[in-house]
Amino acid sequence: MKIVLRNPRRELDMAGPMRVHALLERLEINREAVLVIRGDTLVTGDAQLSDDDEVEIRPVVSGGVA
Amino acid sequence: MKCRRCRGPAVIEVRRHNAGFCRDCFLHHCREQVRKTIEDFDMLQPGDRVLIAVSGGKDSLALWDILRDLGHDVDGLYLGLGIDDYSDESGNYARAYADARGAKLVKVDLPTDLGFDIPTGSRVARRAPCSACGLSKRHLFNQAAVDNGYDVVATGHNLDDEAAVLFGNVLRWSTDYLGRQLPVLPAGNGFVRKVKPLVRLGERETAAYCVLAGIDYQVEECPMAAGNRHLGYKDALNAIEDQSPGSKHAFYFGFLEKASPLFTPEAAREQENLQRCAQCGTPTTGEVCAFCRLAERARR
Ligand code: SF4
Numbered sequence: 001m002k003i004v005l006r007n008p009r010r011e012l013d014m015a016g017p018m019r020v021h022a023l024l025e026r027l028e029i030n031r032e033a034v035l036v037i038r039g040d041t042l043v044t045g046d047a048q049l050s051d052d053d054e055v056e057i058r059p060v061v062s063g064g065v066a
Numbered sequence: 067m068k069c070r071r072c073r074g075p076a077v078i079e080v081r082r083h084n085a086g087f088c089r090d091c092f093l094h095h096c097r098e099q100v101r102k103t104i105e106d107f108d109m110l111q112p113g114d115r116v117l118i119a120v121s122g123g124k125d126s127l128a129l130w131d132i133l134r135d136l137g138h139d140v141d142g143l144y145l146g147l148g149i150d151d152y153s154d155e156s157g158n159y160a161r162a163y164a165d166a167r168g169a170k171l172v173k174v175d176l177p178t179d180l181g182f183d184i185p186t187g188s189r190v191a192r193r194a195p196c197s198a199c200g201l202s203k204r205h206l207f208n209q210a211a212v213d214n215g216y217d218v219v220a221t222g223h224n225l226d227d228e229a230a231v232l233f234g235n236v237l238r239w240s241t242d243y244l245g246r247q248l249p250v251l252p253a254g255n256g257f258v259r260k261v262k263p264l265v266r267l268g269e270r271e272t273a274a275y276c277v278l279a280g281i282d283y284q285v286e287e288c289p290m291a292a293g294n295r296h297l298g299y300k301d302a303l304n305a306i307e308d309q310s311p312g313s314k315h316a317f318y319f320g321f322l323e324k325a326s327p328l329f330t331p332e333a334a335r336e337q338e339n340l341q342r343c344a345q346c347g348t349p350t351t352g353e354v355c356a357f358c359r360l361a362e363r364a365r366r
């Protein structure tokens with residue numbers, strides 16, 4: 001699986017298959033702080049990712065409070 | 067996981083609501099949350115002209131889209147902050163949305179129209195960047211609304227923003243801020259009404275709304291946000307939310323219902339003592355308002 005992370009943008013390779021919540025746990029990412037995007041849609045925590053999937057883990061937490 | 071509403075396959079889970087949603091039902095859920103917020107807090111009246119503060123980020127673009135869907139008369143105002151590439155890029159996202167949907171976007175550029183940028187303003191005024199930025203935004207959005215006959219300024223503050231600000235205000239017991247931390251500030255004294263229609267949506271939901279509605283937004287963070295203490299509050303609150311979904315909602319809405327009335331009278335009294343800024347006419351505690359002082363020093 002190809003994993004794209006943002007802010008800053010970087011890529012990881014991981015072996016699939018794996019469920020989304022297991023992936024986030026492995027990367028120690030709080031599921032409340034990100035969306036997981038596959039293609040042009042989102043996937044839920046229980047979705048199974050296959051070895052040839054490409055997913056983006058997109059942070060949703062904005063910094064400025066004005 | 068199945069969609070709570072139609073039982074089709076879900077694309078997003080919202081643990082706070084103990085629910086999953088498919089694309090269409092999620093977009094519907096977001097619109098309903100905003101509609102309910104506007105109704106509960108009496109935010110908008112029929113015929114109101116609404117000016118929305120558009121940054122090119124997920125919250126303001128989601129807000130713009132939802133208010134348009136709900137049939138409100140709403141135009142966008144983009145404020146160029148002069149923060150390097152970040153500002154150029156955020157302006158492009160705002161413009162692209164407006165062009166694609168045939169919406170009206172007004173642009174005010176701090177460097178060209180007012181002669182300074184946020185990094186300079188923050189340095190000379192010895193304010194944290196977000197503080198100089200917030201001051202400028204509040205001033206210029208209100209000014210633009212007054213000058214162009216808008217009744218309301220709407221901003222994209224979401225549940226996470228409000229919970230983080232509340233957390234900070236409670237940590238310091240900033241009673242003056244607590245008295246003004248409301249989803250609606252009524253018009254009066256030279257200010258138009260201010261509303262925050264996204265307070266029932268978390269920022270994970272506003273981001274998901276944009277992805278699912280096909281709205282491109284600026285994912286990159288403002289370079290001045292680094293080290294902002296609200297980011298730390300958001301991390302802390304998300305750690306709690308992960309263990310106990312619904313905590314942020316309970317914290318913020320519990321405050322509005324049970325604690326906010328304790329602090330509003332003091333804040334209201336302060337508002338009564340305001341006079342007009344000698345330079346721009348905005349209500350202020352001093353002779354010249356904080357924005358005019360900042361702008362004057364930054365232009366030197
Ligand atoms: S992060 Fe701070 S400086 Fe940057 S746009 Fe937001 S409020 Fe302004």
Ligand SMILES: [Zn+2]
Nearest residue numbers: 069072088091
């Ligand atoms: Zn559905």
Ligand SMILES: [Zn+2]
Nearest residue numbers: 343346355358
């Ligand atoms: Zn002034």
